[in-house]
Amino acid sequence: MPVESTTETPLELRPVGRAALLAEVSDSAAARSLAAYARAVGVPADEVVPGARTVLFDGVPDPGALAGRLAEWTPDAAVAPGDLVEVAVVYDGVDLEDVADRWGTDAEGVVARHGGLEFVVAFCGFAPGFAYLAGLPEEYAVPRLDSPRSRVPAGSVGLAGSWCGVYPSASPGGWRLLGRTDAVLWDASRSEPALLAPGTRVRFVSR
Amino acid sequence: MTTLHVERAGSLTTVQDRGRRGLAHLGVPRAGPLDAPAAALANRLVGNGVDAALLEVTWGGLEVTADDGVWVAVTGAPVALEIDGAERGCDRAEWVPAGGRLRLGAPRAGVRTYVALAGGIAVDPVLGSRATDTLAWVGPPRVEDGAELPIGAAVAPPAPLDTPPPRRAGPLRVWPGPRADWFTADALERLCATAYVVGEESNRIGLRLDGGAPARVRDDELPSEGMVLGAVQVPPGGQPVVLLADHPPTGGYPVLAVVDPDDLWMCAQLRPGDELRFRADLRGA
Numbered sequence: 001m002p003v004e005s006t007t008e009t010p011l012e013l014r015p016v017g018r019a020a021l022l023a024e025v026s027d028s029a030a031a032r033s034l035a036a037y038a039r040a041v042g043v044p045a046d047e048v049v050p051g052a053r054t055v056l057f058d059g060v061p062d063p064g065a066l067a068g069r070l071a072e073w074t075p076d077a078a079v080a081p082g083d084l085v086e087v088a089v090v091y092d093g094v095d096l097e098d099v100a101d102r103w104g105t106d107a108e109g110v111v112a113r114h115g116g117l118e119f120v121v122a123f124c125g126f127a128p129g130f131a132y133l134a135g136l137p138e139e140y141a142v143p144r145l146d147s148p149r150s151r152v153p154a155g156s157v158g159l160a161g162s163w164c165g166v167y168p169s170a171s172p173g174g175w176r177l178l179g180r181t182d183a184v185l186w187d188a189s190r191s192e193p194a195l196l197a198p199g200t201r202v203r204f205v206s207r
Numbered sequence: 208m209t210t211l212h213v214e215r216a217g218s219l220t221t222v223q224d225r226g227r228r229g230l231a232h233l234g235v236p237r238a239g240p241l242d243a244p245a246a247a248l249a250n251r252l253v254g255n256g257v258d259a260a261l262l263e264v265t266w267g268g269l270e271v272t273a274d275d276g277v278w279v280a281v282t283g284a285p286v287a288l289e290i291d292g293a294e295r296g297c298d299r300a301e302w303v304p305a306g307g308r309l310r311l312g313a314p315r316a317g318v319r320t321y322v323a324l325a326g327g328i329a330v331d332p333v334l335g336s337r338a339t340d341t342l343a344w345v346g347p348p349r350v351e352d353g354a355e356l357p358i359g360a361a362v363a364p365p366a367p368l369d370t371p372p373p374r375r376a377g378p379l380r381v382w383p384g385p386r387a388d389w390f391t392a393d394a395l396e397r398l399c400a401t402a403y404v405v406g407e408e409s410n411r412i413g414l415r416l417d418g419g420a421p422a423r424v425r426d427d428e429l430p431s432e433g434m435v436l437g438a439v440q441v442p443p444g445g446q447p448v449v450l451l452a453d454h455p456p457t458g459g460y461p462v463l464a465v466v467d468p469d470d471l472w473m474c475a476q477l478r479p480g481d482e483l484r485f486r487a488d489l490r491g492a
Contacts, residue, residue, distance in 0.1 A: 014385040014386075015382070015383075015385070016382075016384070016385045016435050016438070016462070016465055017382045017435055017437060017438075017465030017466075017467070017468070018382065018465075018467065018468060019468075020435045020465075022385040022432065022433065035232070046228050046229060047228070047229060047231040047232065047433070047456075048232060049231045049232045049433030049456055049457065050232060050433075051430065051431050051432035051433050051457055052430030052431050052432065053430050053432070054430075054432040054433065055433070056231075056432060056433025056434070056435070058231065058433065058435050059228070123232070123431065123457060124232060124233050124234035124456075124457075125234050125431055125455060125456060125457030125458075126234065126455065126457075127234055127343055128233060128234045128235045128343050128345055129233060129234060130234055132431070188333050188334055188345060193230075193233065193235075193334060194233040194234070197232070197233060198232055
């Protein structure tokens with residue numbers, strides 16, 4: 001249940017059991033900003049997990065004290081821009097023509113449009129290192145496949161709704177595939193195991 | 208270093224410690240033992256620290272030998288326990304001599320049995336933990352027949368006397384969930400009035416329940432959001448799922464209730480077909 005919702009407060013806090021709070025904000029940019037702010041000021045929580053319109057704070061020893069700290073955040077709080085990662089893509093995905101039809105263009109048009117955008121990692125989910133990339137204008141949103149494919153190869157670059165994503169490993173999946181990359185999205189032996197952590201900016205480069 | 212030779216791994220045996228923290232935002236499940244108090248007891252009995260890794264054995268059937276003598280403790284779902292053919296007891300430290308063989312029968316009750324060895328399972332940690340996550344398989348590989356597992360050096364003598372807090376089996380206490388307002392006003396009450404049945408598909412990711420579907424007042428799709436251990440998530444089919452240690456860190460189904468951490472161990476030991484009830488935890492009111 002919402003415990004706090006006032007016009008001055010840009011976030012609504014919902015208790016989640018004994019030791020967690022879910023902060024609901026207006027959009028994914030605000031969620032990213034709140035998560036970055038919380039990490040920068042070092043709020044007491046084991047986990048700071050951004051979602052599409054929320055940030056979950058889990059493993060919180062004192063939810064009341066955390067609520068006080070979060071009240072200091074504003075959506076326009078300056079957050080340092082994340083690192084920019086370029087991802088080289090071969091645009092030969094099985095759904096490239098389908099997406100071109102939906103966008104009223106051809107395959108080259110899709111490559112130009114997709115490659116011309118700067119994305120940012122809103123949150124990770126589905127699999128370790130699977131990043132939900134924001135930045136596709138709403139008018140280019142595409143529906144998920146009606147029935148997911150039983151196997152999507154690792155490195156596949158796809159779209160679902162207005163999200164863009166890259167499959168870190170082979171898995172079933174319902175995103176519309178534009179192409180593939182050789183970039184290693186997830187490597188548990190690296191000091192930074194996820195190539196695309198929340199806040200990272202991403203550009204796709206055709207090769 | 209002592210080596211544990213796995214002759215038979217049973218249907219599912221994994222290495223577990225207290226799990227991986229601080230990586231949920233990268234999509235990494237926490238993992239860790241489903242019955243955390245039983246795992247902690249096993250570690251205490253053999254003199255291990257709280258972060259030592261042990262084995263979680265599903266449905267018994269584990270058979271191992273150690274090439275050097277080692278203290279062992281078996282807790283959780285009670286099993287017939289044999290060391291070199293002689294019957295031994297659960298919930299206490301037992302000595303396995305060099306070359307000795309430890310065998311676990313099928314559990315008399317419950318599902319998951321914990322086997323701690325003095326010194327702990329010393330496989331290489333992955334991202335700071337030796338816990339195996341069965342969703343994405345982050346962590347040490349699943350324990351298979353023929354596996355050889357290193358055992359660390361014991362840090363303390365076994366603790367033969369231990370009085371764990373009593374285990375109160377009964378309805379799982381729940382707190383109202385973050386999306387309780389996506390359901391009818393009486394949904395939590397009805398959840399607590401329903402006798403659910405544990406589904407066959409239950410695993411370390413979630414306990415799947417068959418029974419009355421909580422009625423929603425919102426039919427739109429929930430944008431993906433962070434999920435906690437013990438969340439009672441309600442997918443469109445209406446059959447609730449209690450998220451367990453290997454749950455995906457984010458999900459898109461509304462959470463009606465959250466199981467109190469003190470009662471989560473029961474989810475490790477309920478069998479498919481068992482009845483499960485919830486009880487609203489009034490401490491939250």
